[in-house]
Amino acid sequence: MLRTLEWTGSTLKLLDQTRLPNAVVDVELSTAIEVHDAIRRLVVRGAPAIGVSAAYGMLLGIRDARSLDELRVTLTETADLLGSARPTAVNLAWAIQRISLVAQTELRSAAATVRSVLERVEVECADMLRHDAEVCEAIGGHALPLLLAAGVRRGRDGRDNPIGILTHCNAGLLATCGIGTATAPIYLAHRRGIRLTVWADETRPLLQGARLTATELHQGGIDVRLICDDMAASVMSRGLVDAVIVGTDRVAANGDVANKIGTLGVAILARHFQIPFLVAAPTSSIDLACPSGRDIPIEQRAADEVTRFRSVPIAMDGIAVDNPAFDVTPYDLVTAIVTEHGVWTPPAE
Ligand code: MRU
DSSP, X not given: OOOOEEEOSSSEEEEOTTSTTTOOOEEEEOSHHHHHHHHHTTSSOSHHHHHHHHHHHHHHHHTTOSSHHHHHHHHHHHHHHHHTSOSSOHHHHHHHHHHHHHHHHHHHSTTXXXXXXXXXXXXXXXXXXXXXXXXXXXXXXXXXXXXXXXXXXXXXXXXXXXXXXEEOSOOSGGGSSSSOSTTHHHHHHHHTTOOEEEEEEOXXXXXXXXXXXXXXXXXXXXXXXXXXXXXXXXXXXXXXXXEEEXXXXXXXXXXXXXXXXTHHHHHHHHHHTTOOEEEEOOGGGEETTSOSGGGSOOOBOOTHHHHEETTEEOSOTTOOOOOBSEEEEOGGGOSEEEETXXXXXXXXX
Protein backbone atom coordinates (compact mmCIF):
# COMPACT_ATOMS: atom_id res chain seq x y z
CA MET A 1 0.00 0.00 0.00
CA LEU A 2 1.27 3.49 -0.86
CA ARG A 3 2.25 5.55 2.19
CA THR A 4 1.96 9.33 1.93
CA LEU A 5 4.27 10.33 4.78
CA GLU A 6 6.22 8.95 7.67
CA TRP A 7 8.22 10.45 10.54
CA THR A 8 11.42 8.47 10.95
CA GLY A 9 12.28 9.96 14.34
CA SER A 10 14.59 12.56 12.81
CA THR A 11 13.38 13.21 9.24
CA LEU A 12 10.11 13.50 7.33
CA LYS A 13 9.81 10.87 4.62
CA LEU A 14 7.39 11.80 1.84
CA LEU A 15 6.28 9.72 -1.10
CA ASP A 16 7.20 11.95 -4.07
CA GLN A 17 3.78 12.32 -5.71
CA THR A 18 5.23 14.24 -8.67
CA ARG A 19 6.81 10.95 -9.81
CA LEU A 20 3.70 8.76 -9.57
CA PRO A 21 2.67 6.47 -11.11
CA ASN A 22 5.92 5.93 -13.03
CA ALA A 23 8.17 5.73 -9.99
CA VAL A 24 7.48 5.04 -6.31
CA VAL A 25 10.21 7.06 -4.65
CA ASP A 26 10.48 8.61 -1.19
CA VAL A 27 12.24 11.85 -0.39
CA GLU A 28 13.66 12.41 3.08
CA LEU A 29 13.48 15.95 4.43
CA SER A 30 15.43 17.36 7.35
CA THR A 31 14.70 21.11 7.22
CA ALA A 32 11.64 23.34 7.19
CA ILE A 33 12.86 24.89 3.93
CA GLU A 34 12.76 21.46 2.30
CA VAL A 35 9.22 20.88 3.63
CA HIS A 36 8.12 24.27 2.26
CA ASP A 37 9.57 23.36 -1.14
CA ALA A 38 7.93 19.90 -1.09
CA ILE A 39 4.50 21.39 -0.36
CA ARG A 40 4.90 24.10 -3.02
CA ARG A 41 6.02 21.57 -5.69
CA LEU A 42 3.22 19.10 -4.78
CA VAL A 43 5.63 16.38 -3.70
CA VAL A 44 3.05 16.17 -0.92
CA ARG A 45 -0.41 17.54 -1.65
CA GLY A 46 -4.01 17.20 -0.55
CA ALA A 47 -5.19 19.35 2.35
CA PRO A 48 -4.82 16.89 5.28
CA ALA A 49 -1.39 15.63 4.17
CA ILE A 50 -0.22 19.21 3.68
CA GLY A 51 -1.33 19.96 7.26
CA VAL A 52 0.51 17.04 8.87
CA SER A 53 3.64 17.70 6.76
CA ALA A 54 3.62 21.33 7.88
CA ALA A 55 3.36 20.22 11.52
CA TYR A 56 6.53 18.15 11.12
CA GLY A 57 8.05 21.05 9.16
CA MET A 58 7.53 23.18 12.28
CA LEU A 59 9.40 20.61 14.34
CA LEU A 60 12.27 20.54 11.83
CA GLY A 61 12.37 24.35 11.82
CA ILE A 62 12.83 24.71 15.57
CA ARG A 63 14.82 21.65 16.50
CA ASP A 64 18.29 23.22 16.21
CA ALA A 65 17.52 26.12 18.58
CA ARG A 66 20.23 26.48 21.23
CA SER A 67 18.18 28.55 23.68
CA LEU A 68 14.56 29.29 24.49
CA ASP A 69 14.97 32.77 22.97
CA GLU A 70 16.28 31.29 19.75
CA LEU A 71 13.42 28.78 19.77
CA ARG A 72 10.87 31.62 20.05
CA VAL A 73 12.41 33.34 17.01
CA THR A 74 12.64 30.19 14.87
CA LEU A 75 9.05 29.28 15.80
CA THR A 76 7.76 32.52 14.26
CA GLU A 77 10.11 32.35 11.28
CA THR A 78 9.17 28.75 10.50
CA ALA A 79 5.45 29.48 10.83
CA ASP A 80 5.80 32.37 8.34
CA LEU A 81 7.86 30.27 5.92
CA LEU A 82 5.57 27.23 5.90
CA GLY A 83 2.42 29.34 5.91
CA SER A 84 3.47 30.85 2.57
CA ALA A 85 3.81 27.48 0.78
CA ARG A 86 0.24 27.28 -0.60
CA PRO A 87 -2.73 29.56 0.14
CA THR A 88 -5.95 27.59 -0.34
CA ALA A 89 -5.86 24.54 1.96
CA VAL A 90 -6.77 25.91 5.40
CA ASN A 91 -5.29 22.75 6.95
CA LEU A 92 -1.87 24.35 6.44
CA ALA A 93 -2.62 27.36 8.66
CA TRP A 94 -4.59 25.14 11.05
CA ALA A 95 -1.60 22.80 11.59
CA ILE A 96 0.91 25.62 11.97
CA GLN A 97 -1.32 27.36 14.52
CA ARG A 98 -1.83 24.16 16.46
CA ILE A 99 1.93 23.49 16.71
CA SER A 100 2.66 27.15 17.56
CA LEU A 101 0.08 27.04 20.34
CA VAL A 102 1.49 23.84 21.84
CA ALA A 103 5.04 25.23 21.72
CA GLN A 104 4.00 28.56 23.22
CA THR A 105 2.07 26.89 26.02
CA GLU A 106 5.15 24.85 26.93
CA LEU A 107 7.37 27.94 26.63
CA ARG A 108 5.24 29.69 29.23
CA SER A 109 5.83 26.96 31.80
CA ALA A 110 8.52 27.78 34.40
CA ALA A 111 10.23 24.42 33.82
CA ALA A 112 10.43 24.83 30.03
CA THR A 113 13.63 23.77 28.26
CA VAL A 114 14.38 23.48 24.54
CA ARG A 115 14.14 19.72 24.94
CA SER A 116 10.74 19.86 26.71
CA VAL A 117 9.29 22.08 23.96
CA LEU A 118 10.61 19.80 21.20
CA GLU A 119 9.25 16.73 22.96
CA ARG A 120 5.85 18.34 23.37
CA VAL A 121 5.76 19.38 19.69
CA GLU A 122 6.81 15.91 18.49
CA VAL A 123 4.02 14.30 20.52
CA GLU A 124 1.53 16.74 18.98
CA CYS A 125 2.73 15.93 15.44
CA ALA A 126 2.34 12.19 16.08
CA ASP A 127 -1.11 12.86 17.47
CA MET A 128 -2.12 14.79 14.35
CA LEU A 129 -0.88 12.00 12.12
CA ARG A 130 -2.75 9.33 14.06
CA HIS A 131 -5.88 11.46 14.35
CA ASP A 132 -5.91 12.12 10.59
CA ALA A 133 -6.19 8.38 9.95
CA GLU A 134 -9.07 8.11 12.46
CA VAL A 135 -10.85 11.06 10.87
CA CYS A 136 -10.73 9.35 7.47
CA GLU A 137 -12.33 6.19 8.87
CA ALA A 138 -15.06 8.23 10.59
CA ILE A 139 -15.83 10.20 7.40
CA GLY A 140 -16.07 6.90 5.53
CA GLY A 141 -18.53 5.56 8.11
CA HIS A 142 -20.81 8.59 7.70
CA ALA A 143 -20.52 8.82 3.91
CA LEU A 144 -21.04 5.18 2.98
CA PRO A 145 -24.81 5.09 3.81
CA LEU A 146 -25.28 8.16 1.59
CA LEU A 147 -23.57 6.44 -1.34
CA LEU A 148 -25.62 3.27 -0.78
CA ALA A 149 -28.87 5.23 -0.59
CA ALA A 150 -27.98 7.08 -3.80
CA GLY A 151 -27.36 3.73 -5.52
CA VAL A 152 -30.60 2.19 -4.25
CA ARG A 153 -32.58 5.24 -5.45
CA ARG A 154 -31.35 4.47 -8.96
CA GLY A 155 -31.98 0.73 -8.68
CA ARG A 156 -28.42 -0.36 -7.84
CA ASP A 157 -27.80 -2.57 -4.85
CA GLY A 158 -23.99 -2.79 -4.77
CA ARG A 159 -24.19 -6.57 -5.29
CA ASP A 160 -25.46 -7.56 -8.73
CA ASN A 161 -25.37 -3.92 -9.84
CA PRO A 162 -22.30 -1.92 -8.81
CA ILE A 163 -23.00 1.59 -7.53
CA GLY A 164 -21.44 4.29 -9.74
CA ILE A 165 -19.39 6.98 -7.98
CA LEU A 166 -17.58 9.87 -9.65
CA THR A 167 -14.71 11.71 -8.01
CA HIS A 168 -12.43 14.56 -9.04
CA CYS A 169 -8.75 15.13 -8.27
CA ASN A 170 -7.34 13.04 -5.41
CA ALA A 171 -8.87 13.09 -1.95
CA GLY A 172 -7.55 9.60 -1.37
CA LEU A 173 -5.00 7.92 0.82
CA LEU A 174 -2.34 9.91 -1.04
CA ALA A 175 -3.93 13.13 0.26
CA THR A 176 -4.09 11.99 3.89
CA CYS A 177 -2.46 9.77 6.50
CA GLY A 178 -5.31 7.27 6.26
CA ILE A 179 -7.79 5.96 3.68
CA GLY A 180 -8.55 9.39 2.27
CA THR A 181 -11.63 11.53 2.74
CA ALA A 182 -13.66 11.21 -0.48
CA THR A 183 -12.25 7.71 -1.00
CA ALA A 184 -12.90 6.59 2.59
CA PRO A 185 -16.45 5.27 1.92
CA ILE A 186 -15.13 3.62 -1.24
CA TYR A 187 -12.46 1.68 0.68
CA LEU A 188 -14.98 0.83 3.43
CA ALA A 189 -17.46 -0.46 0.85
CA HIS A 190 -14.74 -2.56 -0.73
CA ARG A 191 -13.81 -4.05 2.68
CA ARG A 192 -17.47 -5.00 3.17
CA GLY A 193 -17.85 -6.63 -0.25
CA ILE A 194 -20.09 -3.87 -1.64
CA ARG A 195 -19.46 -3.43 -5.36
CA LEU A 196 -18.71 0.05 -6.66
CA THR A 197 -17.49 1.42 -9.97
CA VAL A 198 -15.50 4.59 -9.50
CA TRP A 199 -15.23 7.10 -12.33
CA ALA A 200 -12.04 9.09 -11.80
CA ASP A 201 -11.73 12.44 -13.60
CA GLU A 202 -8.15 12.79 -14.88
CA THR A 203 -8.02 16.36 -13.42
CA ARG A 204 -6.12 18.64 -15.75
CA PRO A 205 -3.65 20.30 -15.59
CA LEU A 206 -1.63 18.17 -13.16
CA LEU A 207 -3.57 14.91 -13.52
CA GLN A 208 -4.01 14.01 -9.86
CA GLY A 209 -7.03 11.89 -10.91
CA ALA A 210 -5.10 9.90 -13.50
CA ARG A 211 -1.75 9.69 -11.74
CA LEU A 212 -2.94 9.31 -8.14
CA THR A 213 -6.62 8.38 -7.69
CA ALA A 214 -6.74 5.81 -10.47
CA THR A 215 -3.45 4.32 -9.27
CA GLU A 216 -4.34 4.00 -5.61
CA LEU A 217 -7.86 2.65 -6.24
CA HIS A 218 -6.62 0.17 -8.82
CA GLN A 219 -3.90 -1.00 -6.43
CA GLY A 220 -6.59 -1.29 -3.73
CA GLY A 221 -8.55 -3.72 -5.92
CA ILE A 222 -11.36 -1.26 -6.67
CA ASP A 223 -13.05 -1.12 -10.07
CA VAL A 224 -11.90 2.30 -11.30
CA ARG A 225 -12.50 3.83 -14.73
CA LEU A 226 -10.35 6.77 -15.72
CA ILE A 227 -12.03 9.47 -17.81
CA CYS A 228 -10.86 12.78 -19.25
CA ASP A 229 -12.46 15.75 -17.52
CA ASP A 230 -14.60 16.49 -20.55
CA MET A 231 -16.20 13.03 -20.40
CA ALA A 232 -17.99 13.46 -17.07
CA ALA A 233 -21.15 14.83 -18.70
CA SER A 234 -21.32 11.89 -21.05
CA VAL A 235 -20.86 9.34 -18.26
CA MET A 236 -23.56 11.03 -16.18
CA SER A 237 -25.96 11.34 -19.12
CA ARG A 238 -25.66 7.57 -19.65
CA GLY A 239 -26.89 7.01 -16.08
CA LEU A 240 -23.60 5.54 -14.88
CA VAL A 241 -23.08 7.84 -11.90
CA ASP A 242 -25.25 7.48 -8.78
CA ALA A 243 -23.32 9.95 -6.61
CA VAL A 244 -20.38 12.33 -6.78
CA ILE A 245 -18.01 12.62 -3.84
CA VAL A 246 -15.03 15.01 -3.69
CA GLY A 247 -12.68 16.39 -1.07
CA THR A 248 -12.07 20.01 -0.17
CA ASP A 249 -9.27 22.41 0.69
CA ARG A 250 -11.49 24.82 2.57
CA VAL A 251 -15.17 25.05 3.48
CA ALA A 252 -16.37 28.59 4.21
CA ALA A 253 -18.79 29.31 7.07
CA ASN A 254 -21.78 29.45 4.68
CA GLY A 255 -20.96 26.01 3.22
CA ASP A 256 -19.24 27.17 0.01
CA VAL A 257 -16.52 24.68 -0.87
CA ALA A 258 -13.11 25.25 -2.46
CA ASN A 259 -11.64 22.22 -4.20
CA LYS A 260 -9.47 21.35 -7.18
CA ILE A 261 -10.20 23.30 -10.35
CA GLY A 262 -12.98 21.58 -12.25
CA THR A 263 -15.00 20.63 -9.18
CA LEU A 264 -17.51 23.43 -9.83
CA GLY A 265 -18.20 22.07 -13.32
CA VAL A 266 -18.80 18.61 -11.89
CA ALA A 267 -21.21 20.05 -9.29
CA ILE A 268 -23.18 21.89 -11.98
CA LEU A 269 -23.39 18.69 -14.02
CA ALA A 270 -24.50 16.72 -10.95
CA ARG A 271 -27.30 19.23 -10.35
CA HIS A 272 -28.36 18.99 -14.01
CA PHE A 273 -28.53 15.19 -13.86
CA GLN A 274 -30.03 15.19 -10.31
CA ILE A 275 -27.11 13.29 -8.84
CA PRO A 276 -26.17 13.89 -5.17
CA PHE A 277 -22.98 15.94 -4.83
CA LEU A 278 -21.19 15.09 -1.57
CA VAL A 279 -18.15 16.78 -0.05
CA ALA A 280 -15.93 14.88 2.38
CA ALA A 281 -14.42 17.42 4.77
CA PRO A 282 -12.46 16.87 7.96
CA THR A 283 -13.30 19.66 10.41
CA SER A 284 -9.69 20.86 9.99
CA SER A 285 -10.75 21.97 6.48
CA ILE A 286 -13.66 24.08 7.77
CA ASP A 287 -12.84 27.76 8.14
CA LEU A 288 -15.51 29.52 10.17
CA ALA A 289 -13.48 32.75 9.96
CA CYS A 290 -14.09 32.76 6.22
CA PRO A 291 -17.68 33.97 5.67
CA SER A 292 -18.14 32.73 2.10
CA GLY A 293 -16.34 31.26 -0.89
CA ARG A 294 -15.55 34.78 -2.15
CA ASP A 295 -13.16 35.13 0.81
CA ILE A 296 -11.19 31.94 0.09
CA PRO A 297 -7.74 32.69 -1.40
CA ILE A 298 -7.34 30.79 -4.66
CA GLU A 299 -3.85 29.69 -5.64
CA GLN A 300 -2.65 30.72 -9.09
CA ARG A 301 0.04 28.40 -10.39
CA ALA A 302 2.67 28.67 -13.10
CA ALA A 303 1.58 29.03 -16.75
CA ASP A 304 3.71 26.13 -17.94
CA GLU A 305 1.47 23.68 -16.06
CA VAL A 306 -1.11 24.57 -18.74
CA THR A 307 1.11 25.20 -21.76
CA ARG A 308 3.14 22.01 -21.29
CA PHE A 309 2.03 18.42 -20.87
CA ARG A 310 4.65 16.75 -18.67
CA SER A 311 7.36 19.08 -20.14
CA VAL A 312 6.17 18.76 -23.76
CA PRO A 313 4.90 22.12 -25.13
CA ILE A 314 1.24 21.99 -26.18
CA ALA A 315 0.72 25.72 -26.77
CA MET A 316 2.63 28.54 -28.43
CA ASP A 317 5.49 29.95 -26.42
CA GLY A 318 4.45 33.08 -24.52
CA ILE A 319 0.69 32.46 -24.81
CA ALA A 320 -1.27 34.10 -21.96
CA VAL A 321 -2.68 31.64 -19.42
CA ASP A 322 -5.03 31.61 -16.44
CA ASN A 323 -4.19 28.76 -14.06
CA PRO A 324 -6.28 28.85 -10.88
CA ALA A 325 -5.59 25.63 -8.96
CA PHE A 326 -9.00 25.63 -7.22
CA ASP A 327 -12.56 26.77 -7.75
CA VAL A 328 -15.46 27.38 -5.38
CA THR A 329 -18.68 25.41 -5.48
CA PRO A 330 -21.54 27.40 -3.91
CA TYR A 331 -23.33 25.70 -1.03
CA ASP A 332 -26.59 25.39 -2.93
CA LEU A 333 -24.98 22.89 -5.30
CA VAL A 334 -23.75 20.78 -2.37
CA THR A 335 -26.09 18.00 -1.24
CA ALA A 336 -24.15 17.27 1.97
CA ILE A 337 -20.83 17.90 3.67
CA VAL A 338 -19.58 14.82 5.49
CA THR A 339 -17.22 15.41 8.41
CA GLU A 340 -15.80 12.99 10.97
CA HIS A 341 -18.66 14.07 13.27
CA GLY A 342 -21.51 13.46 10.87
CA VAL A 343 -23.41 14.84 7.91
CA TRP A 344 -24.13 18.52 7.49
CA THR A 345 -26.53 19.87 4.91
CA PRO A 346 -25.86 23.46 3.85
CA PRO A 347 -26.86 26.24 4.19
CA ALA A 348 -25.14 26.94 7.48
CA GLU A 349 -28.15 28.38 9.28
O1 MRU B 1 -3.50 20.71 -5.64
P1 MRU B 1 -3.81 19.52 -4.77
O2 MRU B 1 -3.45 18.22 -5.42
O3 MRU B 1 -3.24 19.68 -3.39
O4 MRU B 1 -5.40 19.55 -4.63
C1 MRU B 1 -5.99 18.59 -3.80
C2 MRU B 1 -7.47 18.68 -3.76
O5 MRU B 1 -8.08 19.51 -4.38
C3 MRU B 1 -8.15 17.72 -2.83
O6 MRU B 1 -9.42 17.40 -3.29
C4 MRU B 1 -8.31 18.37 -1.44
O7 MRU B 1 -7.07 18.86 -0.98
C5 MRU B 1 -8.85 17.42 -0.44
S1 MRU B 1 -7.71 16.12 -0.04
C6 MRU B 1 -8.47 15.14 1.13
